[in-house]
Amino acid sequence: MTFPDLRPEIPDIEAIRGAIDVNRPLADLTWFRVGGPAQLLFQPADEADLAAFLQRLPQEIPVLVVGLGSNLLIRDGGVPGVVIRLSPRGFGGVETVDATHLKVGAGVPDKRLAAAALDAGLSGFAFYHGIPGGIGGALKMNAGAHGIETCQRVVEVRAVNRAGEIVRLAADDMGYSYRHSEAAPDLIFTSVLMEGIPEDKDAIRRDMDAVAAHREAAQPIRSRTGGSTFKNPDGHSAWKLVDAAGCRGLRIGGAEVSEMHCNFLLNVDNATAHDLELVGETVRARVLATSGIRLEWEIKRLGLFVEGQEIKEFLGA
Structure with missing residues (x-):
């Protein structure tokens, strides 16, 4: 188009x-x-x-x-x-403000923040070592892993609104919950002041190594993927529901549910976005049919369908 x-x-x-x-x-x-x-x-x-x-x-x-x-x-x-x-380039800086605080640009990769916190001797950021995204997205969706979430590190966020005004938000203004923020949808986050805990660098490095080892062993990190596909419903693990619905290894076109971790979608053979979303909605429909649970997408799906290739939620179920 x-x-x-x-x-x-x-x-x-x-x-x-x-x-x-x-x-x-x-x-x-x-x-x-x-x-x-x-x-x-x-x-x-x-x-x-x-x-x-x-x-x-x-x-x-x-x-x-x-x-x-x-x-x-x-x-x-x-x-x-x-x-x-x-x-x-424009939003990728990490600055040590004082003994416990870092100023982080919204374009900083999560993994780079973890490394900068190690250099500063600050713990509480090791979980970012295993998240394949950037800080702007982490602020928006309250990214987390291993029992820690972004909201636990945030002190103040800088953003630009749709009118081009620069605004500041305290952590409480962000309205954080599981994988969600209530911040106004027109805000574009540009940087954040974050707080860590001074700790021995060897201990921080061990935490980062453990995060990396877990990710290497449990997730298809060398594949074309978008990370965790569905949010964990209350009291359930999304991957277990997907597995119980018989969707491990499910393939449509060039898209596939990972055999290694079935809450990951993969582009295995020149998939289209249509292939990937159709696999995801097929999984949601099968999980709904087998468990009665409506999985919510964690991956953000944006843009227009090609005419004639529209996909309904839960395949119209």
């Missing part, structure tokens, strides 16, 4: 310093390596550039923010409007 060029609709666009691309394919920016183009992809130079762009962007043009693309499925029809990607 090819979208109309949005640049003529943005006043004084030549004043924007970041990179602007029209009909930019997004597949190479996601871990699944699938999906259609962005009508306009904007990669701001820094927070001020992001604010200036949003001040100029007409309110009727939709905005979607993507990070490192690890927990994201872009549909084959692409994404209308503006896609904003916070690159590590």
Whole structure:
């Protein structure tokens, strides 16, 4: 699909310093390596550039923010409007503020934050060593692992709203719950002040090694995947429900439920986004039929279906 060029609709666009691309394919920016183009992809130079762009962007043009693309499925029809990607170059800094605090850019990969915390002698960040995403996404979805969640580290978040205003939010303002934040959907997080606990670096390194070993042994980390596909329902493990529904190894087109960990979807043979979402909805329908439980997607599915390839939730069940 090819979208109309949005640049003529943005006043004084030549004043924007970041990179602007029209009909930019997004597949190479996601871990699944699938999906259609962005009508306009904007990669701001820094927070001020992001604010200036949003001040100029007409309110009727939709905005979607993507990070490192690890927990994201872009549909084959692409994404209308503006896609904003916070690159590590503009938003990838980690600064030691004092003995217990780090200032972290929203474009920092989770694994890099874990390494920076080790260098600073701060514990409480080792769980990020096993999460294949970026801090912006972690703030949005309260990413967590091994009994620790992002909300436990957050002190204050900086963001830019749809009007191009810079705002600050305390941890309580984020409205955190399991894999969710109640922060206004138009906010684009740019950085966060996080708090750790001073600890011996050897102890922190052991924690990180344990996280890496667990991930290596239990997850298909060398495959084209989007991480955990479904949220764990209260009192249940998603992978156990998927397994009990007979979906381990289920394959449609080039997409497959991982044999190693059946809460992971894989692009094993030039899958399309349609293949992947159809496998996911087939799994949801089978789990609903066998257990009565409606699994919720943890992976974000965004963009347009190709005409004639629409997929209904739970296959219409």
